[in-house]
Every structure is written in C-alpha cells, then in structure tokens.
Amino acid sequence: MQEKILEVRSLTAKYVTRKGEVPALRNIDLEIYAGERVAIVGESGSGKTTLASILTRLEPSNLVIEEGEVIFGGRNILEAVEEDLREFRKKEVSVIFQNPSESLDPLYKVGTQVIEALRAAGLNGGRKELRRVAEDLLRKVNLPNPSRIFESYPHELSGGQKQRVAIAIAIAKNPKLLVADEPTTALDVSVQTKILELLVKINEELGVTEVLITHDIGIAHDFAERIIVMYGGKVVEVGRTEEVVADPLHPYTKHLINSLPRGGDLPPGDSRVVDFRIPRDGCPFAPRCPLASEACRKVEPKLTAIDGRLVACHNLRAVKPQSFEV
Amino acid sequence: MEVLRYLLRESKTGMAGLAIILAFISMALLANLIAPYDPMNAVLGDARQPPSPQHPLGTDELGRDLLSRIIYGARTTFLIAVSSTFTAFAVGTALGILSGYLRGAVDAAVNGGTQILLSLPGIVIAIIFVALWGPSLVNLIIAIAIGFIPVYIKLMRAATLQVMSMEYIQAAKMLGLSNLKIMVRHVLPNVLPVGIAQLSTDVGFAILTASGLGFLGLGLDPSIPEWGAMIGSAKNYIFVAPHIIIEVGAVIALSAIGFSLLGNALRDYIDPKRR
Amino acid sequence: MNLKPLFFIGKRLASMALIVVGVVIILFFLLHLAPGNPAQILAGFQATPEVVHQIEVKYGLDKPLYVQLMTYLTNMIRLDLGTSIMSQRPVTDEIMARLPNSLMLATVAIVEAIAISLPLGVLAAAKAGSRFDAAVTAFTSIGVALPTFWTGLMLMLLFAVELHLLPAGGIGGPQNFILPSITMAVPISAPIIRVTRNAALEVLEKPFVKLAIAKGLSMREVLMKHVLKNALIPAVTLIGLQFGVLIRSAVITETVFAWPGIGKLLVDSIFARDYPLVQGTVFVIAIIYVAINLALDVAYVVIDPRLRSGVSTEWRF
Ligand SMILES: Nc1ncnc2c1ncn2[C@@H]1O[C@H](COP(=O)(O)OP(=O)(O)O)[C@@H](O)[C@H]1O
Ligand code: SF4
Ligand SMILES: [Mg+2]
Numbered sequence: 001m002q003e004k005i006l007e008v009r010s011l012t013a014k015y016v017t018r019k020g021e022v023p024a025l026r027n028i029d030l031e032i033y034a035g036e037r038v039a040i041v042g043e044s045g046s047g048k049t050t051l052a053s054i055l056t057r058l059e060p061s062n063l064v065i066e067e068g069e070v071i072f073g074g075r076n077i078l079e080a081v082e083e084d085l086r087e088f089r090k091k092e093v094s095v096i097f098q099n100p101s102e103s104l105d106p107l108y109k110v111g112t113q114v115i116e117a118l119r120a121a122g123l124n125g126g127r128k129e130l131r132r133v134a135e136d137l138l139r140k141v142n143l144p145n146p147s148r149i150f151e152s153y154p155h156e157l158s159g160g161q162k163q164r165v166a167i168a169i170a171i172a173k174n175p176k177l178l179v180a181d182e183p184t185t186a187l188d189v190s191v192q193t194k195i196l197e198l199l200v201k202i203n204e205e206l207g208v209t210e211v212l213i214t215h216d217i218g219i220a221h222d223f224a225e226r227i228i229v230m231y232g233g234k235v236v237e238v239g240r241t242e243e244v245v246a247d248p249l250h251p252y253t254k255h256l257i258n259s260l261p262r263g264g265d266l267p268p269g270d271s272r273v274v275d276f277r278i279p280r281d282g283c284p285f286a287p288r289c290p291l292a293s294e295a296c297r298k299v300e301p302k303l304t305a306i307d308g309r310l311v312a313c314h315n316l317r318a319v320k321p322q323s324f325e326v
Numbered sequence: 327m328e329v330l331r332y333l334l335r336e337s338k339t340g341m342a343g344l345a346i347i348l349a350f351i352s353m354a355l356l357a358n359l360i361a362p363y364d365p366m367n368a369v370l371g372d373a374r375q376p377p378s379p380q381h382p383l384g385t386d387e388l389g390r391d392l393l394s395r396i397i398y399g400a401r402t403t404f405l406i407a408v409s410s411t412f413t414a415f416a417v418g419t420a421l422g423i424l425s426g427y428l429r430g431a432v433d434a435a436v437n438g439g440t441q442i443l444l445s446l447p448g449i450v451i452a453i454i455f456v457a458l459w460g461p462s463l464v465n466l467i468i469a470i471a472i473g474f475i476p477v478y479i480k481l482m483r484a485a486t487l488q489v490m491s492m493e494y495i496q497a498a499k500m501l502g503l504s505n506l507k508i509m510v511r512h513v514l515p516n517v518l519p520v521g522i523a524q525l526s527t528d529v530g531f532a533i534l535t536a537s538g539l540g541f542l543g544l545g546l547d548p549s550i551p552e553w554g555a556m557i558g559s560a561k562n563y564i565f566v567a568p569h570i571i572i573e574v575g576a577v578i579a580l581s582a583i584g585f586s587l588l589g590n591a592l593r594d595y596i597d598p599k600r601r
Numbered sequence: 602m603n604l605k606p607l608f609f610i611g612k613r614l615a616s617m618a619l620i621v622v623g624v625v626i627i628l629f630f631l632l633h634l635a636p637g638n639p640a641q642i643l644a645g646f647q648a649t650p651e652v653v654h655q656i657e658v659k660y661g662l663d664k665p666l667y668v669q670l671m672t673y674l675t676n677m678i679r680l681d682l683g684t685s686i687m688s689q690r691p692v693t694d695e696i697m698a699r700l701p702n703s704l705m706l707a708t709v710a711i712v713e714a715i716a717i718s719l720p721l722g723v724l725a726a727a728k729a730g731s732r733f734d735a736a737v738t739a740f741t742s743i744g745v746a747l748p749t750f751w752t753g754l755m756l757m758l759l760f761a762v763e764l765h766l767l768p769a770g771g772i773g774g775p776q777n778f779i780l781p782s783i784t785m786a787v788p789i790s791a792p793i794i795r796v797t798r799n800a801a802l803e804v805l806e807k808p809f810v811k812l813a814i815a816k817g818l819s820m821r822e823v824l825m826k827h828v829l830k831n832a833l834i835p836a837v838t839l840i841g842l843q844f845g846v847l848i849r850s851a852v853i854t855e856t857v858f859a860w861p862g863i864g865k866l867l868v869d870s871i872f873a874r875d876y877p878l879v880q881g882t883v884f885v886i887a888i889i890y891v892a893i894n895l896a897l898d899v900a901y902v903v904i905d906p907r908l909r910s911g912v913s914t915e916w917r918f
Contacts, residue, residue: 018336058811061729082820090817097808105809105827106907116826120816153906169812339739441616442623445890447848450867450883451631457871458635473845527745534748538853541750542868557750568758575751582746590742590795 011068039220042230100162111150121173232284239309340591346584363391418478426486448473527589683877703862710785722797744791
C-alpha cells in the first residue's frame with residue numbers, strides 16, 4: 001500500500017470532569033495513508049471528535065491521554081513541544097469544525113482571517129499581495145464574488161459560505177493532512193453535498209490527505225475510499241468503503257447500515273435504542289449486540305485482520321467461518 | 327445544605343469567606359465575654375498608645391482599648407450593614423418581580439426609576455441624606471440601602487423574565503391563580519438564589535460604604551463603638567497615631583473580604599455555566 | 602433615506618435627558634425636604650427672623666417648592682446653575698474649575714484598571730486552574746473589599762510618609778497622579794478582571810479560538826487578537842455598571858489626597874449647606890453618567906460588527 005502519513009498506536013484517553021472520569025478512547029490503532037480520503041464513522045458519543053482533537057493536538061484541557069502514540073512525519077506528536085507543534089500547525093495539518101458559525105471570529109472580516117492564516121503559514125508580503133492570494137483561495141472554494149466575501153463579516157454570510165471560508169483557511173497552508181469533523185452536519189442538505197464535492201475536489205486536485213468525521217455512514221460512503229468505524233471509544237471495523245458497506249462484518253457496522261433509510265431490503269435497525277451505557281470491560285457493543293455471549297462481556301475483542309479488513313469482534317467465526325487471527 | 331457541600335468540595339475561597347464571616351459574627355455575639363475592656367471606658371492618660379501587652383491593638387484617641395472597641399463595633403457595624411442590604415433586597419426584589427411580571431407601564435416606571443438611581447450614585451445619596459437628616463442609626467441604614475436598590479431591581483427583573491418563560495408559570499396562569507399568588511409561590515422562590523449571592527457581596531459593600539461615610543465625618547456619634555465612626559475620629563490622628571486607622575481599616579477590609587469571597591463563590595454556584 | 606438610526610439616537614437622547622431631569626428633581630426634594638430651614642442654617646442660629654427672611658428672598662426660598670423647582674429646571678436648561686453660597690461665584694465656574702481635575706484622575710485610573718485587568722483576566726482564563734489563576738481570582742475578591750480610604754492612606758503612609766518617594770496629596774506633576782489613581786483603580790479593576798476571566802473562559806472554548814490555534818498562531822497572538830477582543834464586550838458593559846463604585850472611590854480618594862476635584866467639592870458643599878453647589882455638582886455627575894453610557898454604546902458598535910447591522914448578540918444585557 002501507499003506511504004503512511006499518520007499512525008495511531010494503542011491510544012487511550014479519558015476526560016476528567018467534576019463528576020468523575022469519562023473514558024473516551026480505548027486502545028485505538030489506525031493508519032492514514034498519504035493522499036487518501038478516509039472517513040471515521042460512528043454514532044454520537046463514540047469518541048470521533050476526541051480522536052480528531054488529538055490528531056490535530058487541539059484536545060480540550062480536561063482530556064488526559066493515558067497511553068499511546070500518534071506518529072506523524074516520523075515523530076510522536078503527543079510528545080512534541082510547543083514550538084514543534086506550532087510548526088506542525090503552520091505547515092502540515094488543518095482542521096475544519098462542525099459549526100461554521102462558530103469557526104470564524106465574529107469580530108474580524110473574513111479577509112483578515114484568511115490573511116492571518118496565510119501569514120501564519122509563512123507567506124510574506126503586503127496586504128495587497130496577500131489579498132490577491134486570499135481572494136484566489138476564496139475562488140478556489142467556489143465562493144462567488146471573492147472580493148465582496150473578503151470584505152464581509154462572518155455574520156453576513158450563510159452557513160455554507162462560512163464553511164467554504166473555513167475550508168479556504170484550511171488549505172491556505174497547503175496542508176498534508178486535513179481533518180474535518182462533521183463539516184456538513186450543521187448545513188442544509190442541499191449545501192452538504194456541495195461541500196463534500198468541494199472536499200473531494202481538494203483531495204484530488206491538491207493531493208491533500210483527508211480525514212472526514214461523520215455519524216452518517218451514507219456521507220462516509222459518498223466521500224471516502226476507506227472507512228473506519230468506531231463505537232464506544234474503540235475502532236471496531238476498518239476496510240475499503242465498498243466492501244464495508246456491501247458486506248459489513250462487525251455487528252455494529254451492520255446496525256449502522258441497517259439503520260440507513262435507503263438500506264435497500266435490509267430491515268431497518270432499531271433506532272429507538274439510543275442511550276446505552278458502555279461497559280468498561282469486554283466488548284463495548286455487548287449490551288446492544290444480538291450475538292453477544294458471556295465471553296464478549298468479559299474479554300475485549302482485538303482488531304483482527306480478515307479478508308483485507310480489520311474487525312474487532314469475538315464472533316467473526318460465526319459470520320465468516322474462514323477467518324483467522326493474526 | 328447542598329450549597330455547603332458545594333463550598334466544601336469546590337470552593338476553598340468560598341469556605342474561607344464563610345469562616346471569616348462566622349468568626350466576625352461570633353465575635354459580635356460574644357462581645358461582652360471576649361472583650362478585655364469596657365469599650366466606653368476612656369483613660370485619657372493612655373490616649374493613642376501603640377499596641378502593647380496591656381492593649382494588644384493599642385488605644386484610641388481617648389485612651390479606650392481598641393481591641394474591645396473593634397469587638398463591640400462589629401455589633402453595630404454588622405447591624406447597619408445587614409439591615410441596609412436586607413432592606414434594599416426586599417424593596418428591590420418586590421419592585422423587580424413586579425416589573426418583570428407585570429411589564430407594561432409598571433415596568434417602564436420602575437425602569438426609569440432604576441436608571442435615575444443608577445446615575446445618582448449610592449455614596450452621593452448617602453452623603454446628602456446623612457448630612458441633612460443627621461447620622462442616626464436608622465438614617466444610616468436607609469441612606470446605604472437606597473444605593474443598593476437599583477442593583478436588586480435589575481437582577482430580579484432579569485431573573486423574573488427568565489422564569490416567566492417557563493412552562494409552570496403558564497400552567498399556573500391557566501389554573502387561574504391570582505397574579506400575587508403566582509409571584510409569591512412560583513416566581514419568588516425561583517429568583518431568590520440570584521439575590522442571595524448578591525446579598526452576601528453587598529453586605530461587604532455596605533460595610534465599606536458605612537466606613538466611607540465614617541471617614542467623611544458622617545458616621546454615628548463617636549462615643550458609640552462602630553467601625554465607621556472610629557475611622558471618622560481616627561483620621562484626625564493619622565500621622566500621630568496611625569495604628570488606629572491601620573487596624574480598624576484592616577478589620578473592615580477583612581470582614582468585607584469575607585463577604586466578597588462568599589458572594590463570589592455563591593455566584594459561581596448558581597451560575598449554570600460554571601456547573 | 603433610512604431614518605431608523607436617527608430615530609434610535611433621538612430616543613436614546615430623550616431618555617437620557619429624562620434621566621438627568623429625574624436626578625435633578627429627586628435631588629431637589631432630598632435637599633428641600635430635609636429637616637431644618639436652610640436659610641436659618643445659612644444665616645446662623647443667632648440670626649434674627651429678618652435676616653433669615655432676607656436670605657430666603659435672596660435665594661428664592663420663600664416661594665412654594667414647585668415654583669422653586671420650575672425655576673431651577675428652566676435655569677438649568679440655560680446651563681445657569683445659580684450662585685455658590687460659599688464663594689458667591691457662579692456654580693458653573695466653581696464646577697468647571699474642578700471638573701478637569703476629576704476627569705483627568707478618573708481617566709488615568711480607568712486606563713490603569715483596564716490596562717491591568719484585561720490581560721490579567723485573559724491570562725488567568727488561559728491558565729485556568731493554575732496557581733496564577735487562583736491568585737488572580739483571590740485578588741478579584743479582595744480588591745473590591747478594600748476600603749478606598751484605607752488603601753489610599755496605606756499607600757500614602759508608605760510611599761509619601763515613610764519612603765518620601767511620592768507626594769502625599771494635592772495636584773502638580775504626573776507624580777501626583779500615581780497614588781490616587783492606583784487607589785481608585787483597585788476597586789474598579791477587581792470586577793473587570795473577574796468578568797473578563799469568565800468571558801475569556803467561554804471564548805477559549807469556541808471553535809474559532811481552536812481554529813486560530815490550528816493556524817499556528819502563537820498563544821500570545823491568539824489571546825490578544827481573538828480571546829481578548831471577544832471578551833471585551835462584557836468587560837465594557839461592566840464599566841458602565843461600575844459608575845457608582847467609580848464615584849464612591851472618586852469622592853473618597855479626592856478627600857484622602859486633597860485632590861481638588863468635584864468629589865471633594867461635593868463633600869465640602871454638603872457640609873457647608875451650599876445647596877446650589879450641591880445641586881450643580883450632582884447634576885454634572887448625572888451628565889457624566891449619561892455621557893459614559895453614550896460612549897459605551899459607541900464602544901459596543903466599534904467592537905462588534907454584528908451590532909452595526911442590527912443583529913443582536915448573546916453578550917449584550
Ligand atoms: N470536554 C468533555 N468533557 C467531558 N466529557 C467529554 C467531553 N467531550 C466529550 N466528552 C465525552 O466523551 C465521549 C466521546 O465524545 P466525542 O469524542 O465528542 O464523541 P463523538 O464526536 O463521536 O460524538 C462522550 O461520552 C462525551 O460525552
Ligand atoms: S464481540 Fe461480542 S458483543 Fe461485541 S460485537 Fe462481537 S459479538 Fe457482539
Ligand atoms: Mg463529535
């Protein structure tokens with residue numbers, strides 16, 4: 001396969017709150033390859049945002065990383081000092097958040113904020129020159145009338161326009177990796193598709209590696225070449241999009257696909273079940289899993305290679321008898 | 327009780343404030359037991375003595391034991407501070423709830439009054455009132471209270487507006503409860519916590535205002551042990567016997583700090599964002 | 602042509618004028634309903650009834666109260682605030698001689714308070730939970746609780762009496778500003794720090810701050826450009842609400858440091874029962890209140906572009 005751009009090894013993290021500790025990530029292992037588009041899918045609370053915040057080193061102050069490594073460019077960025085982190089942020093990694101209305105500072109003009117990103121990325125020059133570059137960027141993200149947008153304040157733009165500005169800021173540094181956390185969730189459905197198309201275009205034309213985080217496996221399917229499924233702070237299945245969607249192996253992935261409204265002839269999943277307590281031992285999905293056994297509640301299943309895929313489930317033999325463990 | 331548990335667990339500073347306040351209150355209550363001397367007993371030969379083994383805090387300009395006067399002074403000073411803040415609290419809460427609940431003309435009138443009071447600072451009203459009506463205990467209390475009223479009106483009006491949007495108020499209205507009943511039974515208990523946090527902070531402010539008035543020469547009769555009045559007579563001896571004003575001022579500061587620490591902790595406690 | 606802003610400004614000015622008139626009326630009654638006959642007090646207690654009557658006539662005190670009030674209000678509109686009894690000079694002259702001193706001192710104090718409070722508040726929030734934060738938070742509780750006369754006297758005893766570094770009072774050079782302005786700044790800065798810290802804590806959680814960090818800006822740039830500016834509106838609002846504290850510390854500070862400003866003028870005139878001067882001084886204080894609030898309205902709009910197009914923000918209260 002291609003070159004790995006990012007590698008996460010047995011990453012475990014928890015939140016410390018007044019009410020106690022909340023486990024957020026359990027032993028995450030994953031790899032991201034240069035130039036690919038990958039989606040991390042899972043329902044709300046599965047730890048996607050936490051993972052994204054660690055990958056970009058923007059984690060909240062009450063998150064404690066207990067264990068693990070995140071290797072980027074040959075270095076463990078969890079051990080990077082502030083100066084190295086700034087280099088990493090200036091040149092290598094960009095991020096896009098869910099709510100475009102909160103991603104831009106309400107008190108500054110859009111143009112100022114784009115130029116700030118260009119300057120931070122090391123571009124020198126007068127405001128006039130930088131303005132030309134900034135307007136080019138705005139044009140690149142398909143914003144009509146870039147010079148008007150440049151002069152606008154965030155509140156004067158629509159949600160979709162703001163998200164495009166956020167994308168322009170993200171690509172201003174020509175990043176190697178772009179992490180987008182639910183970038184379309186806050187937008188109208190008609191706008192969602194356009195933003196996704198834009199992200200695909202950026203990946204294809206600029207070669208930026210993109211990690212898209214979403215709770216919607218449909219969006220993951222439309223966007224990604226590869227899918228990483230998370231549940232209860234764990235990676236439960238990893239595989240090529242077509243394969244995962246056509247033939248989900250993990251019971252949770254099956255549930256996700258069955259819950260899709262356009263799930264074809266599959267029976268709709270039980271969407272009434274929303275709030276399950278996630279056990280700290282054994283398989284996180286056990287309380288909801290139709291195949292759960294005593295062993296599932298006691299022993300945590302490890303990610304296991306099977307048919308070019310990775311799945312964390314004890315009952316793989318039940319689903320795929322020919323599987324083997326590595 | 328839940329408040330206490332919160333203070334114990336989450337707010338060391340709030341606990342410190344509470345401890346300071348309790349210490350001062352016990353001091354005031356037990357004054358006749360713990361004060362080493364009669365606070366009124368003037369020994370002119372001992373006037374303006376710096377701290378010594380006989381007089382741990384020294385003596386005042388008439389040779390009275392300063393420690394004893396400070397201990398007894400807590401009674402009057404706290405009486406003034408607590409009465410004036412509670413008066414302001416009661417008046418402000420009533421007006422604030424009325425104006426938030428009834429809206430319309432009442433609201434407009436109360437709002438106008440609040441604006442006027444805000445632009446006429448409390449200290450100015452207090453100075454004029456005490457100077458012209460005379461520095462009696464009651465006048466001091468009223469004078470200090472007036473300055474605090476607009477704060478409570480604003481706070482309680484805002485809190486009432488918030489409560490008014492709740493469903494149970496609408497439900498109570500549907501049941502045909504009288505406005506007065508709704509205000510007393512449903513609005514008041516819900517807005518009270520906001521006022522109580524402010525109350526703690528303001529008792530401290532009232533102590534400061536009283537001592538400020540004392541400093542300006544508008545305190546009670548100087549024979550009465552009261553911190554503000556003590557400041558008023560001590561300031562004439564600031565260069566001769568600085569210990570009097572330093573000590574009394576420090577005691578005033580310490581008690582006000584106690585109320586301010588507790589008030590801030592309580593405000594954090596009721597602020598939903600901080601929970 | 603869009604008349605809306607004009608309408609808005611007109612309404613605002615009208616309500617402010619009403620406030621000032623309200624202040625004058627309340628003050629008028631506060632003064633005139635006080636026990637004791639002011640003419641008698643002015644004339645001295647040994648004065649004969651004839652002398653007292655002469656004084657009543659001279660100051661219009663013999664007319665019914667409402668006539669006196671109407672006279673005062675109409676004169677006020679012409680900015681004729683009467684004659685000071687103490688000095689026999691026009692009240693406006695007396696006030697104008699003192700007002701600049703007060704304004705300068707207060708401005709220096711406010712600038713000091715803001716210059717210290719905003720960075721401290723933002724830094725404390727950025728280091729929330731640290732010892733630095735705890736110290737700053739403790740100061741916010743302590744600063745408001747220090748009696749102003751005491752802070753002033755302590756500073757004076759230390760820096761003027763003991764160390765002979767600074768003058769103990771009066772006006773003169775810039776060194777005369779140091780002690781009184783610090784005395785005044787302490788009680789104003791404590792609440793500004795508190796509000797700035799709480800606002801900054803909230804701003805720090807906003808995605809746009811994370812985005813600014815993600816751009817690779819230094820923490821200093823993030824705090825100064827994005828956090829501080831967004832925490833400014835609650836702080837500015839607070840400055841308006843702190844007017845009472847400002848005047849209280851001005852009155853006492855000016856008295857402690859023998860600063861010839863209107864705070865001291867107010868106290869002196871009350872003791873002298875110089876009613877025209879008392880009324881004039883309070884009138885000017887009310888005007889300052891109104892002016893500060895107008896200035897803050899402008900400040901909001903300068904800081905927050907959303908207010909320019911009439912979109913409300915969550916900050917304003
Ligand atoms: N700042 C935080 N403090 C405490 N708990 C948090 C915080 N953010 C998220 N969590 C908890 O961590 C878990 C994972 O959350 P998150 O990473 O946001 O999931 P997702 O993005 O998949 O919805 C959830 O249980 C959530 O409640
Ligand atoms: S390990 Fe057990 S409980 Fe977990 S998904 Fe597999 S079968 Fe279900
Ligand atoms: Mg999320």
